[in-house]
Amino acid sequence: MSHVFLGIPTAPRGVGHLRGDRPFPEAAREALRDGQLRANLGHATSTIRAKRAAVVGELPDWEQLRAAGRAIKAATMARLDEHLLELEARVTERGGTVHWARDAAEANAIVTRLVRDTGADEVVKVKSMATQEIGLNEALEAAGIHAWETDLAELIVQLGEDRPSHILVPAIHKNRAEIREIFLRTMPDVDPHLTDEPRQLAMAARAHLRERFLRAKVAISGANFAVAETGTLAVVESEGNGRMCLTLPQTLITVMGIEKLVPTWRDLEVFLQLLPRSSTGERMNPYTSLWTGVTDGDGPSEFHLVLLDNGRTATLADEVGREVLHCIRCSACLNVCPVYERTGGHAYGSVYPGPIGAVLSPQLTGVEDNASLPYASSLCGACYDVCPVAIDIPSILVHLRAEHVEAQTRLTPEAVAFKALAKAMSNSRLWRTAQKATRLGRLLARGRPILPATLPPPASQWTFSRDLPTPPKETFSEAWAREHRR
Amino acid sequence: MTARDEVLARIRTALGPDRPPPEIARDYRTTDERTVAELLAVLTDRLEDYRATVLRCAPDAVAATVAAALDAGLGAGWDPASVVTAPGLPGPWRPGGAAEDDGRPAAELAAFAATLTGVAVAIAETGTLVLDGSPLSGRRALSLLPDCLVCVVEAGQVVSGVPEALTRLDPAAPLTMVSGPSATSDIELNRVEGVHGPRTLLVVLVA
Structure with missing residues (x-):
């Protein structure tokens, strides 16, 4: 089944960050010449690979959890319309408001309007791939609303006027000395004696953001999971910046891809084991927040949930490729990929780099808009081995290569x-x-x-x-x- | 056509009429044979791995152990008025002179040096404390803003793994799962404790 025949639109051009400005081989060649980048990536990815292997090896039932995770996601997709309607009903019952967005432009317009309605001219943000994908910060900025990124790595990227290069750790391409330099240059009240010791750098971020959390009226987040049967949303994080955003402001706006939901509360027992061990290599991440609508006297009094399509339904139409919608954004596949480890994330052009990006981005945009990405792999299969929901990335890469070849009208x-x-x-x-x-x-x-x-x-x-x-x-x-x- | 109707129509077109959902085999572990003593040992080990401090005590020694925890977290000679407790925390657990969260604007809680709460559930295998917004756990801002968090966990609240914990929780409650002090892995993927949440976590384990 092909995307084109069904006429389901892919993510539109001209908005968001799913397309690079040049093909992967060209961008990769430049990245490979950056010795510092390769050293930073090599160090970070080998650290995380060892941690992940240790905590995954500790669970005797890892393969059973992985199979269950895969089956739950497949079951979710098979009844996606029904689960979304159930989620909408439960969130609404609990005092939340649900919005639907066909694409990035519509989602940006909805969020901008919601922020304007509160009268706020700034928002605090929890790290979110969905809002990066749609280019929300730029849309808000154009409307005169400043978005403060609060995740440490996002903050480093924002202050350095850089681009994210990893799903979990967007500043993975920067080492401690480079981060110190960015902080000294861009934080107005920073201690000039700041060293490059990670703890000191974390403390500088804490001081920089503390007052902003306490005064913020509006927060914007993504969601790791949404439970259809209860209307519960979940954000998984480490630093506490997520909790600050989800708890202190009066208004919370959550932007979520329509594929992020799970049918039942019980399903979380699988994903709350799979995700932290796969992403940061921890038995559990420091903080997980779960909320259902609004709760009187505890947290925001107004809650909006924006459900985002932006090429996801077009992806769902491909019987082979739809498996990428099972992704829980852990980034384990990036950390084991011999290509990603050498080129880094920027070479992929899209906010979704690495093996999962090479199969996700071309499907969200249509293969011809990201035609070089399905080839950005040696098909070694390491990504499939570590994927916590067993997405067969190599097979989808080959499938997309075939789709690209078939789309060619001129003979090569x-x-x-x-x-x-x-x-x-x-x-x-x-x-x-x-x-x-x-x-x-x-x-x-x-x-x-x-x-x-x-x-x-x-x-x-x-x-x-x-x-x-x-x-x-x-x-x-x-x-x-x-x-x-x- | 509204966006809602259009997205739903796209999903139905994409999936077609014939789409049986696959069977889900839940053959992973959902219960555990370990004794309470073993689970407490695992919980302690995991919490300490996250650089939290664990103090064990008997049910009649909670107040003294909480005081010892605050000594460790704030330094000896701490001011009881700088400690705030969850509103439903049992009286005998509270240090004399500690404030109680009375529902004041959340940002004002940032003025306290330490928070003292109970928990809803603790998960041994992952070293996780779950707070559920009840009077015993307190609202979410309470366990977030003060820099030092002391949680009292009773042996009966400790379960082996995540599946067991979820069956004990109310999905409608505002839930926070806490596994160690605030931390980040954002600099070179090395874990560093202490960013925006409490930099110090102390657990009083009552058994």
Whole structure:
């Protein structure tokens, strides 16, 4: 089933951050030249890989939890319309207001209007992928509303006028010395003797944001989970900035992708075990907040939930690709990916980098708007192994590559070569002749096991980034025929 | 067509009419054979791993142990008026002279040095305390703004894992799961304790 035939719109162009301004190979080549970036990423990802492996290894039933997580998400998607209506009914019963947004532009307009209605000209924000995806901060800024990011890594990115490069730790590409430099440059009241010790840097962020939390009238969050049967929303975090935002302001606005829900309260018993161990490599994250509508005398008196499509229903229409909607944004796949570890997140262009980004972004935007991403992988499968909901990322990458190839109207040299190969392989006489012909390649190899990378074009397009083995003196079938000759 | 109707129509188009949801096998662990003593040991180990401080005591020694916890958290000679308690905290657990949360504007709670609350449930395997907004746990801002948090946990409130804990909780209540002091892994993915929430967590474990 293809996206195009059903006519379900993908995420629109011109708003949000799902598309890069150049293809992955070009951006990656530049990132690979940044030695500091590679050192920072190598250090951070190897730290987190070891932590995750230790806490996952501790649970004897990890594989059962993983299978249950996968099944719960598949069941959620199969009845997504019904679960969303149930969620809406429960949230409304408990004093919340539910809004629906077809795309990024509509979600931004809804949130901007809601903030304006409160009269506030600033908001505090909990780290949220959905609001990054739709470019909410820029939309608010254009309306004269300043958004304060309160998660430490988001704050580093915001103050440094940088872009996020990781789902969980958007400033993973910065080391402590670089973070210290950003704080000294941008925080008005910072202690000039600030060192690069992580604890001191965390304290500087605390001092910088404390008053803003206490005076804020409006907070904006995302959601890790929403429970359809109870109307409960959950935010999983570490620092307490989430709790500040979810508790102190009078108005809370939560922007959530429609795929983030689970059907029952009981389902949380699976995801609250899978998520922290996969993301920060902890048995449990320091703080998880769960709220249902509004509670008198405890927390915000006004609660708005914005349900966001922005290409998710188009993704749901693809029977193979829809599995990406199971993602719980843990980022374990980024941390194990040999490609991500070397290029970092910026090379992917979208706010969703790494293996999951390579299958999610092209589906939200339509493959042709992110055509290089399905190729940003060696298909090694490490991402599938660590995924807490067992998303088969390598298979979806291959599926999207096929979709991209089928969408091509002009013949590429690669397509011509493969057409010729298909013809040769469908006829045994032609195939044997072709095999004999490849033996000419042995002349180029001059006895080395790999052909030189500097073949003439168009063959160089292939050999530039791939090893082409020297053709053998004799093929397997020739050897078989020789040895078994009667 | 409203956005709501359109999004729902898109979902129905995307899924088509035939879409049986798969079976969910819940063959992971939901109960535990361990004794209470074993669970308390696991809970203590996990909390200490998060750099929380755990003080064990008998039911008749809660007040003295709370005082010892506050000595550790605030330094000896702390002012009882700088400590605020949840409104439903049992009288015998409270330090003499401590304030009670009377529902004042939440931001005013930031003036206190320490908070003293009970909990709804504690999860041994993950080192988690769950506060549920009841008079014993207090509202959410209470366990958030003061820099030092002391929680009293009774042995009967300790369960083995997450599944058991969720069955004891009311989804409609404002719930906060606390696993150690506030922390961040945002600098080079190393965990550092203490950001916006309480930088010090002390647990009085009553058994």
